[in-house]
Amino acid sequence: MADQKLDILIFGAHADDAEIGMAGTIAKHVSAGLAVGICDLTQAEMSSNGTVDNRMQEANHAAKVLDLTVRTNLGLPDRGLFVTPEHVERITAEIRKHAPSIVFAPYWEDRHPDHVACSRLVEEAVFNAKLRRYMPDTPSIKVDELYFYFINDLGQTDLVVDVSEQYSVKEQALACYRSQFQKIEQDAVATPLTEGYIERVRARDSLLGARRLIPYAEGFATKSPYVVHLFGSSQA
Numbered sequence: 001m002a003d004q005k006l007d008i009l010i011f012g013a014h015a016d017d018a019e020i021g022m023a024g025t026i027a028k029h030v031s032a033g034l035a036v037g038i039c040d041l042t043q044a045e046m047s048s049n050g051t052v053d054n055r056m057q058e059a060n061h062a063a064k065v066l067d068l069t070v071r072t073n074l075g076l077p078d079r080g081l082f083v084t085p086e087h088v089e090r091i092t093a094e095i096r097k098h099a100p101s102i103v104f105a106p107y108w109e110d111r112h113p114d115h116v117a118c119s120r121l122v123e124e125a126v127f128n129a130k131l132r133r134y135m136p137d138t139p140s141i142k143v144d145e146l147y148f149y150f151i152n153d154l155g156q157t158d159l160v161v162d163v164s165e166q167y168s169v170k171e172q173a174l175a176c177y178r179s180q181f182q183k184i185e186q187d188a189v190a191t192p193l194t195e196g197y198i199e200r201v202r203a204r205d206s207l208l209g210a211r212r213l214i215p216y217a218e219g220f221a222t223k224s225p226y227v228v229h230l231f232g233s234s235q236a
């Protein structure tokens with residue numbers, strides 16, 4: 001199962017990053033029959049609320065809601081994510097293992113430094129994955145597209161995906177992360193996530209949709225020009 005070929009592989013620094021940015025897009029592609037997986041780089045052990053164990057349960061629950069083919073966790077250090085050869089190797093190995101055509105990473109600017117580090121690391125790993133002399137024991141693979149999703153901060157939006165029909169699934173996936181979005185423990189502390197975060201995500205997705213008269217959309221950025229085969233064709 002862990003070596004399963006994926007169409008789409010999404011990386012996040014912490015479980016819940018991918019859901020915040022693109023749970024609707026995930027649900028849409030899964031219902032279209034694509035194999036989608038998430039790889040969380042850390043166990044979020046530095047989170048102000050929730051424990052590693054209950055965050056793992058929440059992540060597994062969200063994976064079921066989204067019907068992911070696979071969800072893995074690399075166990076890299078939370079707040080210790082840096083562009084090091086070892087971290088790039090671990091992520092490259094994960095990409096080669098699943099050979100996805102499309103990879104998603106967090107947008108390159110965000111108030112959380114681990115999201116920025118994750119973005120950079122995945123970009124390096126996507127590049128290295130195609131080099132046949134880099135880690136030559138595993139076959140090199142070429143990822144067709146690398147897209148960036150938004151977590152805390154909105155940035156350059158090159159593409160939007162209409163997720164209006166999948167929005168309730170996104171809300172169910174986010175609701176799995178009770179330890180983050182609600183103060184459920186006695187010693188829970190207020191964080192940006194506990195103060196109306198899900199409502200803000202919904203407002204953001206509604207505003208992103210408004211630009212194209214769509215009820216709810218998720219936005220993405222890309223560093224490579226998007227290829228149009230035929231203007232006026234919905235087949236990109």
Ligand SMILES: [Zn+2]
Pocket residue numbers: 013014016017112115151
């Ligand atoms: Zn995060």
